[in-house]
Amino acid sequence: MVTGPITGGESNQGGYLSIYGTNFGSPSGLGTTTKVYVGGVEVANYRYLGNAKVGAKLGLQQLTVQLGNLGNPTLGQALPVKVVVDGVSSNTDNAFTPCSGRVLFVALSGNDATAQANDISRPWRYLQNQASMQGAYFASRACDQIVIRGGNWSDANGWDGTWMRTAGGSSARNGTASAWIHITAYPGPINGNAIEDVHYSTPAGKSGGIAGPWSGIAGTSGEYFSVSNLRMDVNAAAASDAAPINLQYTGGHWRIVNNELGPWPVAGVSSAKAGGMTGYGDDVKVLGNHIHDIGGTSALENHGIYVETFASNWELGYNWIHDVTGGSLVQFHDSVGLQGTGTLPHGGIWQGFTGMRVHHNWLENGAKYGLNIGDAGALTGKVELQAWNNVIIGTKLPPFRMASSATSMDITFAYNTIHNAMVSNSGSGNGYFRNEWFGSGAIRIYNNVLSQGASTVAGTRWFFDYSGTSSGWTFRNNLYWDAGRGVALPADPAALSGDPRFTNAAGGDLSLLASSPAIDKALQAVPFTITNDMSAKVARPSGPANDVGAFERPQ
Numbered sequence: 001m002v003t004g005p006i007t008g009g010e011s012n013q014g015g016y017l018s019i020y021g022t023n024f025g026s027p028s029g030l031g032t033t034t035k036v037y038v039g040g041v042e043v044a045n046y047r048y049l050g051n052a053k054v055g056a057k058l059g060l061q062q063l064t065v066q067l068g069n070l071g072n073p074t075l076g077q078a079l080p081v082k083v084v085v086d087g088v089s090s091n092t093d094n095a096f097t098p099c100s101g102r103v104l105f106v107a108l109s110g111n112d113a114t115a116q117a118n119d120i121s122r123p124w125r126y127l128q129n130q131a132s133m134q135g136a137y138f139a140s141r142a143c144d145q146i147v148i149r150g151g152n153w154s155d156a157n158g159w160d161g162t163w164m165r166t167a168g169g170s171s172a173r174n175g176t177a178s179a180w181i182h183i184t185a186y187p188g189p190i191n192g193n194a195i196e197d198v199h200y201s202t203p204a205g206k207s208g209g210i211a212g213p214w215s216g217i218a219g220t221s222g223e224y225f226s227v228s229n230l231r232m233d234v235n236a237a238a239a240s241d242a243a244p245i246n247l248q249y250t251g252g253h254w255r256i257v258n259n260e261l262g263p264w265p266v267a268g269v270s271s272a273k274a275g276g277m278t279g280y281g282d283d284v285k286v287l288g289n290h291i292h293d294i295g296g297t298s299a300l301e302n303h304g305i306y307v308e309t310f311a312s313n314w315e316l317g318y319n320w321i322h323d324v325t326g327g328s329l330v331q332f333h334d335s336v337g338l339q340g341t342g343t344l345p346h347g348g349i350w351q352g353f354t355g356m357r358v359h360h361n362w363l364e365n366g367a368k369y370g371l372n373i374g375d376a377g378a379l380t381g382k383v384e385l386q387a388w389n390n391v392i393i394g395t396k397l398p399p400f401r402m403a404s405s406a407t408s409m410d411i412t413f414a415y416n417t418i419h420n421a422m423v424s425n426s427g428s429g430n431g432y433f434r435n436e437w438f439g440s441g442a443i444r445i446y447n448n449v450l451s452q453g454a455s456t457v458a459g460t461r462w463f464f465d466y467s468g469t470s471s472g473w474t475f476r477n478n479l480y481w482d483a484g485r486g487v488a489l490p491a492d493p494a495a496l497s498g499d500p501r502f503t504n505a506a507g508g509d510l511s512l513l514a515s516s517p518a519i520d521k522a523l524q525a526v527p528f529t530i531t532n533d534m535s536a537k538v539a540r541p542s543g544p545a546n547d548v549g550a551f552e553r554p555q
Contacts, residue, residue: 008118
């Protein structure tokens with residue numbers, strides 16, 4: 001939660017705040033040895049401490065509290081958030097902004113006709129009911145927190161057969177930069193350590209999930225929304241765009257945090273064109289989500305995360321995305337070729353995929369690419385992306401594919417680990433990196449561990465240029481391991497070669513042994529600062545001698 005109320009709700013103690021990170025201690029110490037302070041004031045009570053949705057793979061924890069009045073601070077003023085474990089304080093560079101809002105509870109046992117804000121005993125029944133124009137969505141306003149009680153949900157009576165879709169006209173709902181609308185799961189009783197499981201399943205034939213506005217109302221509704229702590233899957237015979245979370249045509253400002261999205265086994269539709277999470281807009285953060293088992297048709301247009309035309313300033317971090325049989329693990333695609341020409345919802349020209357940040361993601365087993373950047377041939381526009389501390393494994397096609405015609409590229413792919421990828425033959429060429437268009441600019445491939453494995457297709461190159469115009473690509477200081485296949489190195493003047501000596505690759509541990517040739521060999525500078533490694537627990541040294549790849553071995 002970026003903002004929220006500090007009054008109302010249960011016992012007039014305001015909304016709930018979830019914090020995600022590492023080293024929060026054990027659940028038995030919640031509220032005693034593990035405490036939370038906002039603006040220097042301890043929160044009112046403690047609800048949950050345990051694994052985040054990606055905890056099993058990335059080791060992140062979730063800590064949820066009820067805020068209380070925090071000493072009655074000035075509303076609209078950002079306050080630092082601090083976690084203290086056994087007397088040791090965390091960083092305080094994350095902030096919470098109190099605002100004037102309410103807590104709206106939603107439950108399967110609720111009643112829209114009698115529901116009351118701030119009363120957990122009188123919840124709404126529906127998140128959104130288009131027919132009656134009732135439900136928590138229609139009752140909400142900026143700074144409200146919509147809290148959904150646990151249970152198995154399958155409502156599809158929101159706009160366009162969804163659980164909830166931001167609407168137009170008098171039904172439009174928007175937060176603001178200092179007063180977001182936040183949708184989240186109920187965190188359970190005080191000291192109960194039992195967050196409730198809010199499980200939504202999209203029914204057959206429905207679009208389901210939580211969605212942004214349709215094209216005709218882009219820029220008027222569905223901005224400054226946050227969605228967290230939910231579990232959402234999709235019926236095999238749902239509609240083709242039934243993404244669990246689909247921002248659609250929002251102008252922007254969404255936070256999608258700590259949700260489980262999937263499975264989506266496609267069987268009864270002629271096409272599936274979305275993803276576990278998809279959409280466009282400006283200033284979107286997709287953090288700590290477990291996205292998995294996303295199916296698709298032979299067209300392979302259903303992805304883990306699909307970022308579409310008119311997207312800029314997205315951050316994709318700490319996500320665990322795996323077993324995407326319907327498409328790519330992460331895809332940026334301007335499907336209509338509007339970069340550099342298309343008009344944004346709030347005016348101005350969309351320059352292209354600028355301000356994109358992809359980091360600390362575990363990406364495994366995709367039917368197409370690990371990270372894909374493409375367009376429909378606009379022959380103009382920009383792509384500006386930084387990708388670091390990611391792991392990519394088991395993609396059928398190239399783990400990094402560039403198919404963009406943008407005339408201005410500024411891309412850095414650094415400190416990542418790719419292992420046992422490119423596991424199926426491709427008609428456009430087998431390579432860990434593949435270039436298919438003739439975009440111009442800089443594409444830097446620096447300080448990565450690139451490791452072929454037993455499943456990597458024979459004859460896979462490190463770089464395959466399908467376009468013949470890849471002059472902007474530069475490889476520097478990467479560690480290459482071809483498992484003894486004799487694969488020629490690319491034009492990398494500082495190339496390293498040899499077995500990276502992972503701790504236990506077969507067991508999914510791609511950290512480095514002390515004998516790894518990647519240790520202290522990341523000497524190529526990158527144009528941005530990287531402070532830690534994939535685990536988020538080990539700091540990268542401030543000097544030049546970091547370890548190559550996503551993992552830094554502790555000193």
